Ligand code: HEC
């Protein structure tokens with residue numbers, strides 16, 4: 001336990017009280033971290049669920065914008081949706097149509113569950129929701145929209161995901177063609193030490209050819225891969241992995 005110097009403790013108590021007051025007058029829970037909820041959602045839920053604001057497009061489970069669109073339209077607030085999400089994650093209903101495809105229980109728990117529920121409560125079914133705009137050009141936007149940063153560290157995107165390999169480390173020296181293949185066919189070569197089938201397998205379907213091209217170009221440029229070295233006219237590629 002960290003011992004705080006005494007003068008700080010009353011300040012923290014005040015801050016907590018202020019947060020409660022704010023929470024009551026604004027909306028939703030007081031302790032939930034919606035930003036963290038977004039990252040968790042992409043990582044743990046986005047592999048099965050579509051949600052526009054998260055940029056996730058998986059179709060194993062129901063589309064959550066559709067699932068909560070009607071409630072939102074009927075004027076239900078985020079808190080109601082939050083409650084439904086918490087209940088579903090704690091006690092998933094058995095899926096009726098295909099029992100083989102059902103939602104695992106307790107994908108997230110405790111504070112993480114509160115964060116995810118608050119995030120979904122804020123955004124599910126909100127008309128026109130889309131991932132926030134990011135700097136860095138079209139490829140950077142594709143990276144952000146598709147939740148790559150939730151699972152991967154990439155300095156250029158300021159992302160710190162650790163579910164998959166650190167792209168700054170593994171992509172330097174890889175050609176554009178190799179990176180393209182990594183994205184559209186992740187199970188063809190499984191990165192050492194990582195599980196297969198965690199990275200979504202459908203990017204070739206969910207991304208347009210143009211988006212894919214922008215994404216690969218962005219990754220090549222931001223990790224100093226071979227493509228960038230060639231484009232920049234530099235003679236790099238000494239640690240070529242072959243093709
Ligand atoms: C392995 C795939 C999988 C993962 C991971 C997953 N879900 Fe699900 N989810 C499903 C399936 C399948 C259903 C529909 C069947 C059911 O109700 O169990 C579902 C249903 C739901 C529903 C109910 C939607 C409705 O129509 O009422 C919510 C809400 C939900 N999931 C939220 C989440 C959240 C939040 C996470 C992450 C913490 C998550 N799910 C992770 C597969 C998944």
Ligand code: HEC
Pocket residue numbers: 042043047142143146147148149150151152163164165170171179182183186187189190191192194195196197198199200203215
């Ligand atoms: C849900 C987590 C998840 C998401 C989302 C995800 N990935 Fe991955 N990714 C992984 C995992 C785990 C691996 C390692 C296993 C493998 O090779 O398939 C991986 C592997 C990779 C590799 C190969 C790395 C190497 O060692 O050569 C690349 C490149 C990559 N991902 C890029 C992306 C891009 C770009 C996106 C977004 C369009 C993305 N990933 C989205 C989890 C994810």
